[in-house]
């Protein structure tokens with residue numbers, strides 16, 4: 001794939017993680033990426049790697065083949081509507097990673113007919129381990145292939161219907177934080193039963209990675225793998241049942257639906 005010029009509008013947590021992933025994967029050369037934000041001082045690490053750092057969104061967009069919007073949801077309308085003249089529906093594609101802003105809204109804010117994708121990655125994109133759910137409109141097959149190829153370099157992609165985009169945000173993007181909080185709780189428990197923090201961190205994180213790999217590489221259902229661990233009358237089932245008595249699964253499901261309601265109902 002040609003080294004397309006990519007402008008990332010909004011170089012915050014996710015925007016810079018995408019730039020990092022594009023560089024690490026070799027999908028883009030540093031000179032082909034421009035990242036914008038108002039306070040560019042926080043992007044020194046990317047600048048040092050050769051990425052163009054800009055505060056001028058119009059310049060970045062007009063020079064780009066691909067525009068990735070990674071602004072906060074409440075900034076999108078105000079910022080993009082002033083940049084309408086910088087877009088070119090014949091030459092460019094827009095990829096929005098913004099939560100809750102519909103393809104319909106994005107087209108109205110920018111240009112009619114502009115090829116627009118919504119992609120929902122997570123911050124593991126910085127290390128090419130994201131799950132990225134993608135949908136789009138006005139695009140050609142070639143543009144769809146490009147976007148898939150771009151995010152395939154940065155982890156795993158799934159093509160979904162736009163009506164599932166909020167659910168994808170919760171399960172995939174918020175999910176990183178849920179998983180990290182689970183690991184943190186394991187670390188705290190691990191310290192209480194004797195480990196120093198660094199060793200507990202390593203054991204907890206590698207254990208979660210192993211559990212995930214059993215599902216991904218083994219294509220197994222979690223409960224089938226749990227059955228292998230739960231020795232009758234053993235310590236695992238004693239711990240698991242106590243966790244369930246305390247509302248473990250229920251609290252996670254309620255947390256997921258609370259995150260979803262926050263997106264859908266505000």
Ligand SMILES: NC(=O)C1=CN([C@@H]2O[C@H](COP(=O)(O)OP(=O)(O)OC[C@H]3O[C@@H](n4cnc5c(N)ncnc54)[C@H](OP(=O)(O)O)[C@@H]3O)[C@@H](O)[C@H]2O)C=CC1
Pocket residue numbers: 009010011012013014015036037038039040057070071072073075079097098099120121122123173174
């Ligand atoms: N963080 C995550 O894990 C995920 C986030 N998302 C979505 O991605 C989007 C970004 O999230 P996140 O990276 O966490 O948020 P951040 O606040 O970290 O990033 C947004 C960035 O936009 C910049 N910005 C604000 N105004 C402008 C402007 N006029 N021109 C250019 N840049 C501007 C801000 O920098 P400055 O103030 O210096 O301009 C800021 O760094 C959100 O819509 C979020 O819902 C989606 C999936 C995962």
Ligand SMILES: O=C(O)[C@@H]1CCC=N1
Pocket residue numbers: 099169173174
């Ligand atoms: O918390 C948020 O609103 C954003 C969207 C998904 C991850 N972070």
